[in-house]
Amino acid sequence: MLTDVIEARITRLLESSRVRDMVVEEMRRLMNERPPDVTPLDYCTAVALYYLRELCRQTVGQCKTGEKVQSEKTSPEPSMKEILNALLSWSQYELLGSNLQMVKALGSAIAVRDTGTSEHNLKVTLYAARLAEKARIDEKRLQSLIKGSFLHDIGKIGISDATLLKSNKLTDIEFKQMQSHVNRGEQIIKGVVWLEDARDIILYHHERWDGRGYPEGLKKNDIPVNARIFMIVDVFDALTSDRPYKKAAPFKSAMAQMESQSGIHFDPRYFELFADIAGDLYSRYARCSVENLEREVFDLIGEYFYLDPRDYHLADLFDSIRESPDTI
Ligand SMILES: [Fe+2]
DSSP: OHHHHHHHHHHHHSTTOHHHHHHHHHHHHHGGGOOTTSOHHHHHHHHHHHHHHHHHHHHHHHHHHSSOOOOSOSSSOOOHHHHHHHHHHHHHHHHHHHHHHHHHHHHHHHHHHHHSSSHHHHHHHHHHHHHHHHTTOOHHHHHHHHHHHHHTTGGGGGSOHHHHTOOSOOOHHHHHHHHTHHHHHHHHHTTOGGGGGGHHHHHHTTOOTTSOOSSSOOOGGGSOHHHHHHHHHHHHHHHHSOBTTBOOOOHHHHHHHHHTTBTTTBOHHHHHHHHHHHHHHIIIIITOOHHHHHHHHHHHHHHHHTOSGGGSTTHHHHHHHHHOTTTO
């Protein structure tokens, strides 16, 4: 039953190949050595992938050099440590994918309630990442930026529809309620270790460079970098997008409004970088369909979280299959 599942997977990858039989045979033998705390399916998958990778590497090597490859191993049999490493990599890869899907779903849920569509979250994530790249933000911080962009308004989940969806001017009390979304958001992610680095954006994306923002009235460089970057793109998308109660501002008009707030609302250094790329971002993403935005975000996540298997521990396996599908 179990081996059928794995066999089906491998068959899909390598139809009519003798490699499949070899992998399955080895896998059956290694099943006897499965650690008790690892599920049979995970174990089988890891072992199968490991073998497949090894065999692909050797086969491709033979085809390229025309002779038998000198492998470091005298036998293709991996040690238990190597199998467990492969297993761990695969588990982490799947867990990361699940976590990111959860983050994206949560962010989209609140964006749809707030604006009627998930476009806002997708666009600000793309805008923020491109601005961060332009600013040469390091990769770790960029990962946090992506998570924070998805979740920035998660605290709005606790705001009543009457306030959240009101199209007229908010009363002072309603305005205070609305402002509370940043603290509510912080509370929601508190204790979720994997989301802790999204806190800077969730809590501080309404701070202002001049110190007149909320919730703490932080000023200038006291505002975390990711929040300074994010607030620029959040305002840009709000201005250039249709909402139930307003039409999108034309690009030039939006940029003129924002320009007047550089050094007041926005960090002038990041705004200057944004002004350089805003036209390009606008033409690439502002009128994109949700499907295309989803695709762009998918690629972005793959790039920064190594979700593309070709970039991860299974790199050789997938590259081998891709490069030499007919020779394996
Ligand atoms: Fe917000």
